[in-house]
Amino acid sequence: MTSSGKKNSILPVLCTALLLSFTLMAPSCEIKINEVEDNSGYNFNYQGRAGVVISWDDSSVDDWYKARDLFKKYNVRCTFFVTNFCLLSEDEISKLRELQKDGHEIACHGFSHKDAVLYYVENGMDRYVLDEIKPAIDSMRAKGFSPSSFAYPFGSRNSETDEALLKYFRVLRGIVSGNKGNLYCWGRTRILLATAIDDSYHVPLDSIYSTMETASESKEVAVFYGHRIEEGTGTSPGNYATTYGRLEAILKKASQLKLEFFTASELDVRNEASAYSRNVKP
Numbered sequence: 001m002t003s004s005g006k007k008n009s010i011l012p013v014l015c016t017a018l019l020l021s022f023t024l025m026a027p028s029c030e031i032k033i034n035e036v037e038d039n040s041g042y043n044f045n046y047q048g049r050a051g052v053v054i055s056w057d058d059s060s061v062d063d064w065y066k067a068r069d070l071f072k073k074y075n076v077r078c079t080f081f082v083t084n085f086c087l088l089s090e091d092e093i094s095k096l097r098e099l100q101k102d103g104h105e106i107a108c109h110g111f112s113h114k115d116a117v118l119y120y121v122e123n124g125m126d127r128y129v130l131d132e133i134k135p136a137i138d139s140m141r142a143k144g145f146s147p148s149s150f151a152y153p154f155g156s157r158n159s160e161t162d163e164a165l166l167k168y169f170r171v172l173r174g175i176v177s178g179n180k181g182n183l184y185c186w187g188r189t190r191i192l193l194a195t196a197i198d199d200s201y202h203v204p205l206d207s208i209y210s211t212m213e214t215a216s217e218s219k220e221v222a223v224f225y226g227h228r229i230e231e232g233t234g235t236s237p238g239n240y241a242t243t244y245g246r247l248e249a250i251l252k253k254a255s256q257l258k259l260e261f262f263t264a265s266e267l268d269v270r271n272e273a274s275a276y277s278r279n280v281k282p
């Protein structure tokens, strides 16, 4: 269901081995959510403004980096939900740092792209968190990133996974069913439901525009997600990519509507004191 599906059949084993060797060499890294917030640097004062979240899933760092100029042209700040982080090259990690410096958010998409619901039903929630969430956060922290939002691989979530993961992240992102338009209403939830923008999902541009127009009128936030960004047609089944032409059309429309670009974590409108008070035992 996502571009990393094939890749993930062998990557989890490699990734686990790599993190295991890292864990054996390094002192154990305890997760304390209050530390995540301390150095996040995000602005949490946007409540009530009309906007859009553009997010990208998986590990196509080179593609995302190449789109930097386009993002700058429209003052876009995206959220990049990264999976298999420990398999990224140093060059890819440097590119993520550059993207972060540009104002984009580098966020978490699981250690090895496991289906959250399938995994915890079979193995228990504690095991899911230990296998998929903590090592993902640890591997990102080891390279200086502080993920504070999470996108569910395959959009697979329910109230139980939400409850477990909101102890680790400010905001969780799922996907809408049937690729309908969906709007985030400020302060109502910390679960974002995103509409796909990749060409291969065939969501009509008019429908995406209409969602953004409603966001503009109602002062809410339209949430979108894609995977790769590429030249070409991008419409063949299984090619999870948004083409430059389509992406620019969406960004242009958002700009015309004067929508602001927010990152996922910026939609957490709890006050800082309550956000910082959540201490999570590892």
Ligand SMILES: [Zn+2]
Pocket (backbone or CB within 6 Å): 002, 003, 004, 057, 058, 083, 109, 113, 153, 154
């Ligand atoms: Zn994915």
